Amino acid sequence: MSWPVTELDAVARMRVLAAALPGAFLAETVLDAPFERVWAVAADLENELPRLLRTIRSVRIVRDDGEDLVADITGHFGLRDSFDIALRPGWCVMQSGRVVGGMAAVAEGAGTRFAFLGALRVPGTRPLGPVLSLAGRPLGRGMHTRLRDRVAGTDD
Template identity: 50%
Template sequence: MSSDPVARLRVLATGLRAAMYTEERIDLPYDRVWGAAADLERELPHLVPFLREFRVPPGDSDRKTALAVGRLGVRAAFEVRLAPGWCLMQSRLVVGGMAAVAEDGGTRFAVLGATRPALLQPLQRMYGGLLGERRSRAFIHTIAQRAALR
């Protein structure tokens, strides 16, 4: 398996037939970009429009169970794997991921969003065709803005 987190996320996106996957270069240092991305409790509600809260238990473990609370109060548990340059979040229905690597004084950043059950694949294809690229580019634009504020 590649040690490049962005390359690993790209492979995962292909395997999941992700509705949302984009990678771009952000003209900010890796530490600032990943610092914002890895701050899940504070930053995810700014990055995901339908998310009101993302509660992550304290501690140093790279595996945690977080609670996502949507704008309408819907709750879902997410298994979170968080390591330098790598974040994978999975619920029963959804997989989300972010990856970053330093690149020429900036950061190559990638974001992934996919559904898990095969039953949701038609919905995923429709979303991907209509909004996936636009939504993932907006996510990266917002992470760049949030990182610039740090």
């Protein structure tokens, strides 16, 4: 007997990750730009992530082993942490002991479907899941708007 097999694209995998993390939020959008242009901006973590995600003040890559990175990320609200990062074309997951973040992108027609994930990794998060998910939506919408502007070159 053979089992059914399916392949998940990067955005579908990010949906699975969001479903598995208590209190995670996932925001998706379709950008009117080719995958290569969208991912070039999104994957430039040191330069672009602080522009895209307003809770981050700086990102400094301290170890680069190809697709596996370590970064020191400092936030505007006092968060300063070291993040292990898996960065591949169309896929980025960043995690510390307290936070998980992710981005995924796939070509969709002439544009790009882009997903942004955020979750807390602290005890007691599960009961707050629906509240945290709701609270994350404006953060995701803001990131999508800034990404759209950066890709179009209209925010310089």
